[in-house]
Amino acid sequence: VSVSLIGAGPGDPGLFTMRGAELLGRAEVVIYDRLIGHELLDLAPPGAELINVGKSPGTSRPQAEINAQLVEHGRAGRRVVRLKGGDPFVFGRGGEEAEALRNAGVDYEVVPGVSSAFAAPAAAGIPVTHRGMATSVTVVTGHVGDQSAPGGVDWYSLGRAGGTLVILMGMSERARIASELIGSGRDAGTPVAVVHWGTTPHQQVVRSTLGGLASVELPAPSAIVVGPVAALDLGPAPASGGAGSS
């Protein structure tokens, strides 16, 4: 295998997988995103070439360029690690990178990671499912267009379906999302938690309700948790260091 698409996990380096660490430890090229725990890069061997393809929002390389880099280094027979935040196959565009490698005939493998969609709520003490509260959890991106657009999100039906919602990349659209969910029949008093940089030392958690979500001010990256479980506080998580923190 030449290229390994590896989930870096949600931010806490302790949540990286053993297989990921093993592969990173013998990488020759590491192509990484902005949202990974940078302590992880210390696991790469001293001589490895480190390539940041997502320095900051707005300056990220286009996906096609990243795909081309993966193919180029893979074709050169180098041991390439593509380190992606969370899990490569959950809103990570890892599927597109896998397709590019397959089409180019480059061997690759996929190493799942701990998804921040579940780990960020956990770090705030929130189980995304809980007996008597939620029998399903939907992870959805907030930064695509409305339901009428192709590939858009049908917030009305998601709202109707009940269960826990975890909205990633949704802060800029939070007022509209809250309004659509309330319009679907979700109570404005439905608990909401917003988890910024979950599992990391920068973690911040704000508790609110659907009706109050528009007023929550936290920058990206933040996960928005909607549903009765968002009122739970069953922490601590590893990175927070003790009961009752966050």
Next chain:
Amino acid sequence: VSVSLIGAGPGDPGLFTMRGAELLGRAEVVIYDRLIGHELLDLAPPGAELINVGKSPGTSRPQAEINAQLVEHGRAGRRVVRLKGGDPFVFGRGGEEAEALRNAGVDYEVVPGVSSAFAAPAAAGIPVTHRGMATSVTVVTGHVGDQSAPGGVDWYSLGRAGGTLVILMGMSERARIASELIGSGRDAGTPVAVVHWGTTPHQQVVRSTLGGLASVELPAPSAIVVGPVAALDLGPAPASGGAGSS
């Protein structure tokens, strides 16, 4: 911290977290479920007490008894690892165990794991989200009652909402679930993949459609993936060893 609720991941021991391995390596008591990768138990120190609380379906200990064991060993000040398949806070009843520990005043922490809800599809080459195919993924349990029961699943709205569905513990109810999803408007030709023991050497994958799901014969544990992404085959995953397997 006395008790660590740790996600063991989907089965492949390489998908265990580094933090989980560290804690397991100095555990005095390990309380584990049936569905964990048993190679993981080798990470426990030689003298550790290993307690299997879920030997086989039907003989699992009641949750209250497991909670009581966690509290008892935790109160005794022993370093307890509670090893749960997948992620403790995603259909793992970890929230109930955390509540029991909190109510008893026992220190604990939660260490997320790689969820089989995402890793089993990945091991079959399926990204649960993919550009132009799915902007959301819903993970749902198939073994609760119908939508009219309290805490039940509203299959109709989930079907309407589009996006990828990953149904855990749903094989015994697969005919009813398929019928409800088709009734909600999902096309009978919607791709379906059933992934048995994903990420392990026992992995089996059967591809079908919603209309054909009732005829798929695979035993538990199996994850059912419903949606256009279920037709993708962007493997391999680590455990499968090479391109085009599964």
